[in-house]
Amino acid sequence: MHVFIIPDGNRRWAQENQKPFFAGHQAGIAAMENILSEALRLPISHLTCWALSLDNIKKRPKEEVEFLFSLLADYFRKLGDSKEVHEKEVRARAIGRWRQFCPSELREAIEYCASRTENYIKLQLTILVAYSGIDEMVMAVNKIKRNALWNGIDSRCVKNYLWTRDLPDVDLMIRTGGEPHLSDGALMWLAANAHLYLTDTYWPDFTPEEFKRAVEEFMARKRRYGG
Template sequence: MLDLTQINQNNLPKHIAVIMDGNGRWAKERGKLRVFGHENGVKAVRKTVENCARLNIKYLTLYAFSTENWKRPQIEVQTLMRLLVSSLRKELKTLEKNNIRLNAIGNLDALPSKAAKELKEVIEKTATNKGMVLTLALSYGSRNELVSAVKNLAIKVKNNLISPTDIDDNLINEHLYTHDMPDVDLLIRTSGEHRISNFLLWQIAYAELYFIDVFWPDFSEKHLVEAIISYQKRERRFGKTSEQLS
């Protein structure tokens, strides 16, 4: 059971993002196919979502499928899409119970029609929920997101809707997939890898990074608490000195 007493409720990260890595290696260690790892990774998703909701985390973003993941073996891609559809159906009650609103970012047009339809339905059914916003990054790549934002801004400049001098951080933010979300406060990556892997490159500019040597299917309440406690022990200066903060 999640022990909330260890965590300072007055210093919670508003936005947690997670690179859920290690499903395949977790399965390989057990002599199983990679598919087995992805299936068990879904259980870790459920636990993490419920625990973040209990902690009153406002935004949770999960890196579920990258633009590069389309290059994986077809059987694995098909399995991931199947799991997406079945998980959305199964977890709708969990989302409703916890007052969670589902959101999705990425090139969603690239998703198979069945997955896209299921995703749209769950997003619509949870649209009025007022609790945590759970965002799935699907067919997502941060460089693609930034290129898309630049193109849209260039079109507006060309059509005299804005001037080049109007372009600043805020205007760029408005043209990102995450325009209605705050920047990431805490980025967690499992499996022991120390990479960002083209995930929310703009949005993690001042995020605290937390890397853990645990494969995603084994990520538990304990690991989430440890990540948040680590975050709370850090001094976030945003370019200032410690003396300025005090």
Template sequence: MDGNGRWAKKRHLPRVMGHRRGVEAVREIVRAAGDLGLEALTLYAFSSENWKRPPDEVGDLMGLLKRFIIADLEEFRANGVRLKVIGRYKDLAPDIVALIDDAIEKTAHNTRTTLAVALNYGGQDELVRAAKAMAQRIADGSLSPENADADALAAGLDTADMPPLDLLIRTSGEQRLSNFLLWQCAYAELWFTETLWPDFTPAHLAEAMADFAARERRFGGR
């Protein structure tokens, strides 16, 4: 979800205002996801590298996260949205972790759409954790070295209980993966837009999905 800072700068506003407008865009897209029939939607909210940002900005982001969970939990429950969080979110402040755990529990049985939020997430770190988990299974005898294959590693990823990644959308003109879902992106279709995230609407999402639907996916087979 790139472009919050640039959105604010273009309007001569503080960066936090871009993040706040970005949260409104999240709400609109999550509401649209179910209407468009999306089984799962993953949003890259805070990377493991984002800790390098100024402390005030990180504090603003964490405050917005708390307000988003508190304000939108009932809407998630009413609209059948299951909340999932990927990444090392347990390393966040205890009050945020408690809010997240409560929201995950209260939405666990929803089936319309899964909203996965990547918090304190990095794709390389996820792969390292999955590899360590697979190595531990080999060490304790629950997995034989002969069966240590791609499926065994994928079972240790944060997204193990989610469907395969079909489409990755990158906003604000950026054209790189930025350490996001590196394993899962192996055969994902990529869609780029110059639109800054705060201006990204359900119409843009529908456009991306229509473009995806028109593509021929070969998965390396021909």
């Protein structure tokens, strides 16, 4: 099972709890750690979480973006050294334009984590960093054009040029924070038939129990794929 999470609500959580913005992002990282631990107890083979979009990097205040870079660098290094990650054989990596848009501290942390976990296969944790689904699709089309592959193009051809080409289709998409919409073409190719779980819960308050409930609700449904 492939579960994709759009973890929204960190800043609103901080505001409503009368805390600075960085406390919301720190609480969001803690929530991610708890959700990963719960995912390892469930029949999940792939867990994808959107940590930082290209829009976040380009449009949010510099102070906040720099804090997020540092926070994510710490998170990836912690993942790379995590006893749980190694015991449970979690492969952890980042997808997105992080090589172009992120500072060296974060790039090195991502590479460190990926190198330490690259041979694991029990669960694949993918963190989207400097990611845009629209950007991913545009770049795929441009690569197809450059390689003169317009004749006989099919869905398999398109997927082969995506950043996410080695990920399976998304089964369950979870969005926290009460906003009933997708963001920036989020995994648009892989999530075409995904079951949606939308919750008003802000990401820092999203518990392992609610995560488990969302997964169990999905597993109880009979999916028809338009049939």
